[in-house]
Amino acid sequence: MSGLALFNVFILIFMVVAAVISLRVKDLLTASVVFGIYSFLMCLLWAEMGAVDVAFTEAAVGAGVSAVFLVATVFNVKRKSSD
Amino acid sequence: MFGEEGLLNELLVLLNKLLVERFNYCVYVVLLLIGLYAMIAKNNLIKKLIGMSIFQTAIILFYVSIGVKEGATIPIYVAEHDPHGHHAEHTVHIDEANATEVSEENATSLTASHEEDHGHHGPRSLTDEETSGYANPLPHVLMLTAIVVGVATLGVALALTQRIYRAYGTIEEDAVLAAIQAEESATVIPDVLATKPKQASAKSRKAKKA
Amino acid sequence: MKKVALAVTLFIGALLLYAAKDFSAWGDLQSPASASPVSKHFIADTGVDTEVPNMVTAVLADYRGFDTMFETVVIFIAGIAIIAILRCTGADADSLALERESDVATEPDLIVTNTVRLLIPVIQLFAFYVLAHGHVSPGGGFQGGVIMGASFILVALAWDLPKAMDRLSVDRAVMLAGVGILIYAGIGLFSMLLGGEFLDYAELYHVLPVSREMARYHAMLGVEIGVAFTVTTVMFAIYANLSTRGRLEGGL
Numbered sequence: 387m388s389g390l391a392l393f394n395v396f397i398l399i400f401m402v403v404a405a406v407i408s409l410r411v412k413d414l415l416t417a418s419v420v421f422g423i424y425s426f427l428m429c430l431l432w433a434e435m436g437a438v439d440v441a442f443t444e445a446a447v448g449a450g451v452s453a454v455f456l457v458a459t460v461f462n463v464k465r466k467s468s469d
Numbered sequence: 470m471f472g473e474e475g476l477l478n479e480l481l482v483l484l485n486k487l488l489v490e491r492f493n494y495c496v497y498v499v500l501l502l503i504g505l506y507a508m509i510a511k512n513n514l515i516k517k518l519i520g521m522s523i524f525q526t527a528i529i530l531f532y533v534s535i536g537v538k539e540g541a542t543i544p545i546y547v548a549e550h551d552p553h554g555h556h557a558e559h560t561v562h563i564d565e566a567n568a569t570e571v572s573e574e575n576a577t578s579l580t581a582s583h584e585e586d587h588g589h590h591g592p593r594s595l596t597d598e599e600t601s602g603y604a605n606p607l608p609h610v611l612m613l614t615a616i617v618v619g620v621a622t623l624g625v626a627l628a629l630t631q632r633i634y635r636a637y638g639t640i641e642e643d644a645v646l647a648a649i650q651a652e653e654s655a656t657v658i659p660d661v662l663a664t665k666p667k668q669a670s671a672k673s674r675k676a677k678k679a
Numbered sequence: 680m681k682k683v684a685l686a687v688t689l690f691i692g693a694l695l696l697y698a699a700k701d702f703s704a705w706g707d708l709q710s711p712a713s714a715s716p717v718s719k720h721f722i723a724d725t726g727v728d729t730e731v732p733n734m735v736t737a738v739l740a741d742y743r744g745f746d747t748m749f750e751t752v753v754i755f756i757a758g759i760a761i762i763a764i765l766r767c768t769g770a771d772a773d774s775l776a777l778e779r780e781s782d783v784a785t786e787p788d789l790i791v792t793n794t795v796r797l798l799i800p801v802i803q804l805f806a807f808y809v810l811a812h813g814h815v816s817p818g819g820g821f822q823g824g825v826i827m828g829a830s831f832i833l834v835a836l837a838w839d840l841p842k843a844m845d846r847l848s849v850d851r852a853v854m855l856a857g858v859g860i861l862i863y864a865g866i867g868l869f870s871m872l873l874g875g876e877f878l879d880y881a882e883l884y885h886v887l888p889v890s891r892e893m894a895r896y897h898a899m900l901g902v903e904i905g906v907a908f909t910v911t912t913v914m915f916a917i918y919a920n921l922s923t924r925g926r927l928e929g930g931l
Contacts, residue, residue, distance in 0.1 A: 398496040436604040438817040446825040458922040459627040467513035510684035539706035546732040600722040606734040621757035628761040
């Protein structure tokens, strides 16, 4: 497998792991931050695929503003979830 | 025995096609399933919204990967196809011509030759071979819209979550449903006993008059 | 409930994987998406029609400008919806005194405020650069607008929300968001007044001293400015409402 394909495979596996972690932790603040990690890995994958505008937008919107909105909401409701 | 071997062979070919050649698509399907499961089965509202976002970004990932071309560069023109690159050459040419002292006739002949050259130096349509060297820009455009609309949807959903918390004091789905049931059962019963027979007789009297 | 959800999810997954075996190979040049005449037309003729090197910006703001206008309207509606959902009148303000779990009534930290004071001008300048250079490099209205909105959110995070609202109050934010859409639709209507169709930027060459292609180039910049106005202000308004449960006091 070429280097680029290997990079793809690693990033995809990390993304699946980040998605599962974000949904399994009981602390909602951790879930929001790991969701930011997931968004950032998605942005890397798109930049490697040649979709630079989409990667730029996802970096600004997903890993930036979206994670901040989630943290602001978690701050105003309960921080601990039952599942 | 021969039939079993054929079936096993078919299964191996299928697995090879899926897992080896199209591994990326399998992982996209796994991400979609994670998001969908979280939206259905999680109890906490914020986890449901995180699942919704994972679902949305997984779909965008699938869509963008349709536009990938092997060995292609990003969808911005390279220097030799750049519509403004040749214009820069063109203006330098004019400046050089104006700097040297030329008479009127020479100047007009120079401008005439510039008019001819303008056809060669302006931007031109790319050939089929050259277009296959660029990634497909159409999925990128559609997915830009999808990302921004996704964050707007997430904002509205988070506002609704805060409103639910303000009304019921909890954001666990089963607790909210139980509170809604309790409210409904507390308010419905008096209406059923007291007003319904009167309303039925009032309606029948109106129907007879009309 | 969870078992039913798991069964349904796995069934859908099996269906999707069964469909996935028929996809064309990764990066295939002959796949239907790569060989479609629409994409080929966009790649081949963007330089000739609009003289913009960035194909994605050209398609977004010119060839499919109608989509982008309504997307901007969607963002504006989302901002208004959040303000409407979280609005609390004076009557029920007392009953809403639900305590936050962790109290953060602390002083603004010295290191954070001084670092942010140095960073914010750079961030805003970068946002303007991304907006203006979106024709030639990756960027454009959305990206520049989000970065600009994030700079206001940074002010609210480093100090507190009232200091950010001194610069940009929520009322003014909503008004500026409307101005952004007005700019976008206004350019479209102006083209119609000059004799073309709605959002047909080439007609602007009657008023600007440039050729038809450069008129499209410059109108794209105007349209992206409108989008950036709306996105910046709506992002900040959403943050202001979400972080204070609609009451716009205190802060994160």
